[in-house]
Amino acid sequence: MTVFISGGAKSGKSGLAQDLAVRLADGGAHYYVATMIPVDEEDRDRIRRHVADRDGLGFQTVECGRDILSCLDRVDCNGSFLLDSATALLMNEMFHDGTVDEQAGERCARELAVFVQSVKNAVIVSDGIYCDAARYDEVTELYRKGLARVDRTLARVCDTVIEMAAGQQIIYKGGLPE
């Protein structure tokens, strides 16, 4: 089963995603695809907190901050994959080496679609960043558009689509395992 989860900050996305990835593995291999490339101490702190959260759940960590399909030859595709988050992955793809890659959204969407179709179980987390009354600069808007492209593609190809709000699930498509 493949599941796409989005929603606001601290809405319970990661907690649900971890829980689902473990349940879908059904005792088999489950992987945490680490997409964040830390640049400072704040990032490293955040990673330490997330590692502590996952402690005892039996995840194998696969580091892959870019070129997401490249991690598939290091894993058992019959396992269960937690990718948290598409937001970080696109950030790394779009803003690499101090340049802006305008094709990143399209490429990321395509690669993630192949990713979820290549593995038995996947839970992908993204972020809802689309509902504010701000006029963004061109680069930020390019990123928002790119992430929306990724989100819409994942919502199309995944079996289940969920928006989280205050820890509650709004299910747009499919269902969850018992």
Add this chain to the structure above:
Amino acid sequence: MVLIIGGAWQGKLDFAKETYSLAEEDVFTCQGVEIDFSRRCVDRLEEFTLACVQAEKDPVAYFVGREELCRNSILICGDISCGVVPMSAELRLWRNETGRLCQYLAKNAARVSRIFCGLEQRLK
């Protein structure tokens, strides 16, 4: 009347085109304080509300008395309600007026859809 709301880039217009079999020429894209209701679909109502704010006009009042004109309209408005309160007074007013208009339109609409990542959530 149908109202479709949702965040930026979520696929509101694509959803409208597919659901209501609209062609490109059926869509009016708001740019100022006037709306062409001869087109079946009115897109980017948030640009209409912004223009109203800039012209010091009331976007809800514009719709009052035009019920017949938009009886069969498919109206699309971006949801701009969820960010930090904008620093600029104009954008604050824009946010409020857009919310007020959406409430008014939703009350009068036969169907209200919210689009999330291209998928519909039926609110009414």
